[in-house]
Amino acid sequence: MNIHKTFVVLLALLLAAMAMVPMVSAESSEPGVTTQYLSPQEGAMFTGANPEKDIGVGGMLKTRTAVQSVKSAFAAADAPQWSAYTDLWRNWLSASPVYCDAYSRSRTSSGSAYDINKIAVRERVWRDGALYNDQPDTRYNSADAQVNYQYSAVYTGGTWTAQSDHTFELSGYSSWYPVTTDTLT
Secondary structure (H helix, E strand, O other): OHHHHHHHHHHHHHHHHHHHOOOOOHHHHOOOEEEEEOOHHHHHHHHOOOOOOOEOOOOEEEEEEOOEOOOOOOOOOOOOEEEEEEEEEEOOOOOOOEEEEEEEEEEOOOOOEOOEEEEEEEEEEEEOOEEEEEEEEEEEEEOEEEEEEEEOOOOOOOOEEEEEEEEEEOOOEOOEOOEEEEEEO
16 A cells, blocks of 8 residues: 555656646757747847837747758858748737738858858748738848738738748758748737
8 A cells, every 4th residue: 555655656746747847849849940939129120110019029030050061171160140030010000001021041150141052931921811922032142031021901900820931051051941930910
């Protein structure tokens, strides 16, 4: 009987410990990738929105330092920093437009543009499940790709969802294809 009580207590402790371990989403399991949900103030730096008045400003930002695909003595000493961003927001006025901003950026560690072979973003925006925008921007030998969408109508309510597929390709480095999303209700 005493062994049974000890087993029950150990099992309860094990279950309690498992409940305290933070859950990690599948998107953050990729090594070297940081996923952030930006505050309105941080998001406004990308979009130009007013963080004090506009609704939904912030968005999702994924960042990664490019990883050499093969170690080489001729590789650049400073690998580029890649960032993928999507933000879906609206002005504080009730009948205002809905905006979606999506960016793919390649930078040096000091923040200067770092041109890569191919950089792209494909932004899709849905309202209540209906596709309203599907727009790509692909650049070669560039550091930036972006798509900015604006929907204006008398009624802009509903549930808005955005998904952006990003492309980062540079010779000598592993390519990266992150996906960023955002929602607005």
